[in-house]
Amino acid sequence: MADLLTHLLVPYILLTIASGGVGWLDQRWIVVGMGGAAIPDLVKVEIVVHEETVEALLGIPFTYKPLSTLGGVLLLSGIIAVAFERRHWRRVFGLVTFGGLTSLLLDGMRVYADGRASAWLYPFTSWRPPTPSLYVSSDPTVLVVALFAAGTVAVIDRRIQAGN
Amino acid sequence: MHVWVRVVIVLALFLTLGGLFVHAEVTEEKWSPYPDAADLSAEYDSYVGQRVMVFGTVTAISEDRIEIKAESDGTTVPLGVTGASTAAEPGGVVQVYGTLEPEQTIAAERVEVINSSRWVEFYKYGASAVGALGFLLLFFRHWRIDRDTWTLEARDG
Incomplete structure (x- = not known):
């Protein structure tokens, strides 16, 4: 997968552009959407607590993989939404899910040797979407492009804000 | 909104997520069509002749063969990859797609570098x-x- 910084920058770019046409979408809501982009990266909790350790403790088969899938994103978006005030639940859920989807889509576009991304639409379908094989996750170009785009969007956004 | 209502919702969602963690592993073959390192380690011969895709850390590179170590669920399998070259150095990670052959070998169709070093x-x-x-x-x-x-x-x- 792409690194966490790249994942966070993608919804920042898209939501900042969208904020031009959506009145309530200000900085604090954009940040909430960015948080969703981190959900698929939670699969890296594996580094802290190995799957085998959990399996040994619980005595049942176990994998963190659903965190990097649509099912995991929807469930965690729900959990995150509930942490906010009741009147914001719908909005937070939508934004966080959006952020998570951008990460899943970006990761689904990286190189797979057999030309098919992982089944990230789990548990809804086992279909593995074809990947355009745009990049490998260790390629710094991905981060450089994301940083450049985010910087450009931030500067334009600031100009527009100052003009209002 | 009472705190306990939110606690119940959060618990229900976490339990469902926990259910997915188990379900995904139990039904693993449905979501990933290829045998993983643990499968290869357990019954290598039954997969010979099949298409496989493995992730592995490069351990050595010779003229016509890349040695990798594939890992899953704490099980490690050494494999030799033939028919392809790679820009990765030992210590890097590659993805190999090809046909499984006898004696810990994959005849590669494609080798992609994940981490070059x-x-x-x-x-x-x-x-x-x-x-x-x-x-x-x-x-x-x-x-x-x-x-x-x-x-x-x-x-x-």
């Missing part, structure tokens, strides 16, 4: 750490935890 892993973790820290700073500049209701509140109302 072991240092690339540090770059990714570095960028991710910067991302995590930056996000937390940014998030708590706009939001704070209300200790009375245990909800996240906008700082500027």
Whole structure:
């Protein structure tokens, strides 16, 4: 997968552009959407607590993989939404899910040797979407492009804000 | 909204997520069509002749063969990859797609570099750490935890 910084920058770019046409979408809501982009990266909790350790403790088969899938994103978006005030639940859920989807889509576009991304639409379908094989996750170009785009969007956004 | 209502909702969602963690592993073959390192280690011969895709750390490179170590669920399998070259160095990670042959060998159709060397892993973790820290700073500049209701509140109302 792409690194966490790249994942966070993608919804920042898209939501900042969208904020031009959506009145309530200000900085604090954009940040909430960015948080969703981190959900698929939670699969890296594996580094802290190995799957085998959990399996040994619980005595049942176990994998963190659903965190990097649509099912995991929807469930965690729900959990995150509930942490906010009741009147914001719908909005937070939508934004966080959006952020998570951008990460899943970006990761689904990286190189797979057999030309098919992982089944990230789990548990809804086992279909593995074809990947355009745009990049490998260790390629710094991905981060450089994301940083450049985010910087450009931030500067334009600031100009527009100052003009209002 | 009572705190306990939210606790119940969160618990229900976490339990469902926990259910997926188990379900995904039990039904693993449905989601990933290829045998993993643990499968290959357990019954290698039954997969000979099949298409496989494995991730592995490069251990050695010779003229016509790349030696890799594939790993899953704590099981490691050494494999030799023939029919392809790679730009990765030992310590790097590659993805191999090909046909499984006898004696721990894969006749590769495609080899893709995931990490060209072991240092690339540090770059990714570095960028991710910067991302995590930056996000937390940014998030708590706009939001704070209300200790009375245990909800996240906008700082500027």
